[in-house]
Amino acid sequence: MTASFLLFILILEATVPSIHGWGLEGHALVVRLAESQLTPEASEWIKPLLPWFVFGNLTAVASWADDIIHDNSNHFDYINWQWTRALHYIDMPDWNCDYDPQRDCKNDICVDGALRNYSQRLIAADLDHIQHEEALMFLVHFAGDVHQPLHVSFAGDLGGNKVKGFFMNNSRETNLHSLWDSGLIHWRISHEFQSNFGLYYEYLYALMRNQTPTIHNDDFKQWIIESATLVCQQVYFDETNVTMNASAVFHLGNIYYMKNIPVVEQRIIRGGQRLGSLLNRLAANRPKSPASSPKKLCWGTITLIVVVAIELVVVILAFIGTRMVKRLKEKTTLSFSNPFMK
Ligand SMILES: [Zn+2]
Structure with missing residues (x-):
């Protein structure tokens, strides 16, 4: 993957809404909160693994895994990434909230398998820099996805995508999945935080600092069960406690x-x-040891180095040229000066 391609994706991130997982804001918030928790060791390790043009900012790649699969954000290459689509979620039989890996995550093709796989790949000594970079970008995204309850949801309505309706009297139709990805967060930021993302982050950061973390470090299954439980007990119930479904239009x-x-x-x-x-x-x-494989130079960096080197050579040549002309002038003046004139 070239640097320019990634840069292209990052530029598009600002304008293209994400469909899978928390929207841009949700994913960015998860990763930024995570960044605030990193030890100096983790921070030092991660920064060189990131594409050079994000300048060590992990949050900048939070939605990369969504962008690569969409035509509008990765027009020339999205076809090659379609196999990753199923890694963003877990589909379970409708109203069955007891996650069963053998039934719901065959061959590890689901967000559970992806979290385990990319955690291992990120530190695998036999993988190269690009593979570590990719594993990191997938991991930070899927850690966000698995905490969006509707990413551990029912196959019948595609995790709430088929449950359609309206939110806050907006004339534009939405769906339950999208509401949880971004609709609720957008409303919160725009109506209660003056559309100021930074302010909202500070609020969540303070909230996090006042809580005792319930980490369950190695237990992705626990993370998944929490989302599934929320789906079965809360997400699908409308304002009069009636269950929402794909055959009725909701008004929330x-x-x-x-x-x-x-x-x-x-x-x-x-x-x-x-x-x-x-x-x-x-x-x-x-x-x-051996320390993470030395960073391979991508084309963007090589081009930059070549341009800087050429500029340096030109400056040196210009400097030498100026000196030579100056000396020549001095010599010429001496040779032709009149020895009798004082
Ligand atoms: Zn996703």
Whole structure:
């Protein structure tokens, strides 16, 4: 993957809404909270693994795994990433909230398998720098996805995607999945935080600091069961406690919002705490020697080095040239000066 391709994706991130998992804000919040929890060791380890143009900012790649699979954010290559789609969620039989890996995550093709796989790959000594970089970007994203309750949900309605309706009297139709990905968060940020993402992050950070973390470090199954339980006990119940489904149009407003926004925030906070803790643990347990394989130079960096080198040579040549011309002038002046004139 070239640097320019990744840069292209990052630029598009600002404008293209994400469909899978928390939206841009949710994923960014999870990763930024996680970043705030990193040990100096983990931080030092992770920064060189990131693409150079994000300048060590882990949050910048939080939605990379979503962007690569969409035509509008990765037009030339999205076909090659379609196999990763099933890694973003777990589909269970409808109203069955007892996650069974053999039934719901065959061949590890689900968010559970992806979390385990990319945790291992991130520290695998036999993988190269690009593979570690990819594992890191997948891992930070899937740690967010698994905490969005509807990513551990029912196969029948595609995790709430087929359950359609309206939120806060908006004339534009939405669906339950999208509401949990981004609708509730957007409403919160725009109506209660003056559309200021930084302010909202500070609020969640303070909330996180006042809580005792419930990490369950190695236990991805626990993370999954929590999401599944929320789905069966809360997410699908409308404002009059009637179950929503794909054959009826929902109308949700302030009652649903007030009941569920604290849940959204707790899931984001917990995702951030757990991701931070997971990265710290991986940093501590990774094989230390030989130190992570030396960073391979990508084309962007090579081009930059060549341009700087050429500019340097031009400056040196110009400097030498100026000196030579100056000396020549001095010599010429001396040769032609009149020895009789004083
Ligand atoms: Zn996703």
